[in-house]
Amino acid sequence: MARSIGRICKGFQRLGLLSKQTQLIPFTRVPVGTVRTIVTLPSFLFPQPRDFSLPNPSWGSEMTRMYEHYESQCEMETEGGQKGPWRRLPSYNRLLKYATVFPSGGVYLSKMIQSKARLFTRNIRNPGAAFEYVLFVNKEEQKCVCILQAGHLLEGPPGHVHGGAIATMIDTVTGTHATFLSGPVMTANLNINYRRPIPLGSTVLLESCLEKKEGRKTFITCRVTSTDGSKLHTETSALFLSITASHLLGG
Numbered sequence: 001m002a003r004s005i006g007r008i009c010k011g012f013q014r015l016g017l018l019s020k021q022t023q024l025i026p027f028t029r030v031p032v033g034t035v036r037t038i039v040t041l042p043s044f045l046f047p048q049p050r051d052f053s054l055p056n057p058s059w060g061s062e063m064t065r066m067y068e069h070y071e072s073q074c075e076m077e078t079e080g081g082q083k084g085p086w087r088r089l090p091s092y093n094r095l096l097k098y099a100t101v102f103p104s105g106g107v108y109l110s111k112m113i114q115s116k117a118r119l120f121t122r123n124i125r126n127p128g129a130a131f132e133y134v135l136f137v138n139k140e141e142q143k144c145v146c147i148l149q150a151g152h153l154l155e156g157p158p159g160h161v162h163g164g165a166i167a168t169m170i171d172t173v174t175g176t177h178a179t180f181l182s183g184p185v186m187t188a189n190l191n192i193n194y195r196r197p198i199p200l201g202s203t204v205l206l207e208s209c210l211e212k213k214e215g216r217k218t219f220i221t222c223r224v225t226s227t228d229g230s231k232l233h234t235e236t237s238a239l240f241l242s243i244t245a246s247h248l249l250g251g
């Protein structure tokens with residue numbers, strides 16, 4: 001149990017969404033007076049996987065230009081010589097290496113599914129064919145920007161991006177942002193207004209902003225626009241609820 005929870009928390013850490021210093025406490029019920037186990041796993045057990053948010057040859061000129069713009073923001077320093085507020089978030093194709101098996105209920109994944117599981121937005125091998133994206137967060141402004149290049153496998157209406165693919169990216173960006181702000185969360189509600197179609201192959205910006213936090217609830221808004229901001233494609237309000245590891249384990 002402790003190993004499984006450790007893996008889940010480590011998964012969030014690998015995404016860069018929880019600080020490496022975070023000490024991970026299993027959410028098991030313990031008798032009053034006993035000391036909770038603090039799980040810290042040695043990093044050599046987790047070799048660094050491929051970071052999909054780095055440039056590849058399928059990136060077009062606009063995607064590359066925007067990436068270089070935000071990368072340069074990440075390198076900026078404050079007047080006091082401190083690192084500025086922007087960070088690029090790495091992106092891997094798996095959150096967890098293994099899920100817990102509870103034959104009597106809860107999360108059950110067969111060995112076959114465990115070995116094949118991949119993050120939805122990172123599971124198409126052909127670079128440029130589907131979701132090419134990179135996320136940057138600004139911790140001062142509590143906002144997150146995603147540069148997305150939508151590939152030919154995402155077609156919905158002829159020549160344009162499928163609404164479900166747009167929703168997928170909005171969920172990914174706002175969900176990652178909410179996790180960055182609040183720790184582990186799940187999407188409770190996504191309310192999307194599609195204003196203008198997104199041409200297939202184009203590069204767009206998704207800008208996610210914290211609206212408010214109330215207890216376990218994190219409210220986020222997200223706008224999808226052209227890279228110069230002149231065209232509004234989509235507007236979203238989203239609600240995320242903080243969860244404990246036991247929620248994922250069916251507890």
Ligand SMILES: CCCCCCCC(=O)SCCNC(=O)CCNC(=O)[C@H](O)C(C)(C)COP(=O)(O)OP(=O)(O)OC[C@H]1O[C@@H](n2cnc3c(N)ncnc32)[C@H](O)[C@@H]1OP(=O)(O)O
Nearest residue numbers: 015171172175176185186187188189217239241242243247
């Ligand atoms: C790196 C990649 C990042 C990708 C991020 C992707 C994120 C995802 O897609 S997650 C997958 C999709 N989401 C899901 O499958 C979630 C399924 N739903 C659930 O598990 C649960 O309903 C969950 C966790 C959202 C809420 O359950 P639970 O923790 O029991 O909350 P619950 O006690 O019912 O409600 C708590 C509060 O939230 C409110 N609430 C719950 N659901 C909603 C909702 N859909 N709309 C509005 N309010 C809601 C309740 O009214 C309650 O409010 P209050 O405290 O004011 O009375």
